[in-house]
Amino acid sequence: ADKVDDDDDEEAEAAPAPVSTPGAPIRVRTAGGREAIVLEKMQRGWFRVELDQNANDEGGAGERKSMRRPHGFAPGQDHLLDAAPQAAFVPKPKGSGSSKGRKSSVQQSGPGPVPVGAVQAITAGGRVATILERKQRGWFAVELDGNANDEGGAFERKSMRRPMFAPGQDSVLDSAPDAMPYAPPHYYHAPPPPGVPVAQPAALPGAAQGAPNAMSPADMAAAFAQFQQFQQFLQMRGALPPQS
Secondary structure, three states, X not given: OHHHHXXXXXXXXXXXXXOOXXXXXXXXXXXXXXXXXXXXXXXXXXXXXXXXXXXXXXXOOOOEEEEEOOOOEOXXXXXXXXXXXXXXXXXXXXXXXXXXXXXXXXXXXXXXXXXXXXXXXXXOXXXXXXXXXXXXXXXXXXXXXXXXXXXXXXXXXXXXXXXXXXXXXXXXXXXXXXXXXXXXXXOOOOOOOOOOOOOOOOOOOOOOOOOOOOOOHHXXXXXXXXXXXXXXXXXXXXXXXXXX
C-alpha cells in the first residue's frame, strides 16, 4: 500500500503540460506552474493569456495579461504557442499618438520637407530612415521610408533611439544635424547686467506726430523671415502639416 501511495505522489508532482485538441482552447503552463489559456498571439513573442484561478506573483485569479516567450512560459510548449490564433492588426488612427512628445509620431502620405544636412541610416528592421535631427539622450527625429512594417507606417515621422538602428552606424548618426533651437528675432536685446543703467528706447517712426507705433519695413521683413523659419521647423517636427 505504501508503494502505491509513493507512486501517486510522484505522478502528482510531475504535472504534464496541457494538451490541446482541435477546436478547444489552447492551454499551456506558465513559468510559475499555473495553467493559462492562450487567447491570441501578438507580435515579437508576446501572447495574450487568461490565467487560472490560483493567484500568485504571476497574476490574480482569472487575470488577463500579456506574457512573452520564453520567460513567461514553461519550456517545451512552442508547438502549442505557435498554434494560438493571430491577433488582428488594427492600425492606429491619425492623431492618436502618445501624449509624450518624444514618442509621438506623424503619419504622412509622402515624404515631407527635409532640413539641410539630413543623413540616412538603416533601422534594426532594415528600413531606410532619414535622420531629421539629433536630439538629447540618444534620441533622433526620423522619417521612415515608404515600406510600412511593424516599425512604423509609410513615411511616418517619429522618434527613435540609437539601439533601434542597425549596428555600425554611430558615425552616421553622430553627423545628423542638431535639433534647431528657437532663435529670438534680431531686434530682441537681452537685458543688461545688474548695475548697468538702462537706456531709454528711441521713439518709433510716427510717434512724434502722435501716430501709433509701427515696425520699420526692415524689421517687418526680418520678423516674417523668422516666422517662415519657425514654421518650417514645426513642419519638420510634425507639428504642422507640410504645405502643398
